[in-house]
Amino acid sequence: MDAAAHLLTAPAALGRLQAPVWLVLLALSVAGTALPYLAGLRALRDLPPAPASMLAVAEPLVAAVLAWLLLGQSLGPAQIAGAAIMLIGAIFVQLNTLR
Numbered sequence: 001m002d003a004a005a006h007l008l009t010a011p012a013a014l015g016r017l018q019a020p021v022w023l024v025l026l027a028l029s030v031a032g033t034a035l036p037y038l039a040g041l042r043a044l045r046d047l048p049p050a051p052a053s054m055l056a057v058a059e060p061l062v063a064a065v066l067a068w069l070l071l072g073q074s075l076g077p078a079q080i081a082g083a084a085i086m087l088i089g090a091i092f093v094q095l096n097t098l099r
Contacts, residue, residue, distance in 0.1 A: 040059075057086050
């Protein structure tokens with residue numbers, strides 16, 4: 001067995017539980033990526049265009065704020081400027097739909 005295959009079958013500890021790394025990766029990819037993506041697509045089908053676009057713009061902003069709060073990551077000046085531009089654009093879209 002080569003080194004890469006050995007890494008995938010190595011045990012991963014999750015608290016008191018132990019599972020092979022491949023199973024943990026599969027669970028993370030399904031529960032953390034595929035299901036939320038599909039749920040978001042399904043939810044966007046039922047929303048009007050303006051709120052749907054607002055949610056699409058807000059998603060990366062919320063992710064950046066959560067990464068800052070929970071993981072201690074920070075944004076650079078260009079990223080902060082981009083986030084501000086996205087927020088201003090989203091506000092303009094919402095104000096336009098209120099008319």
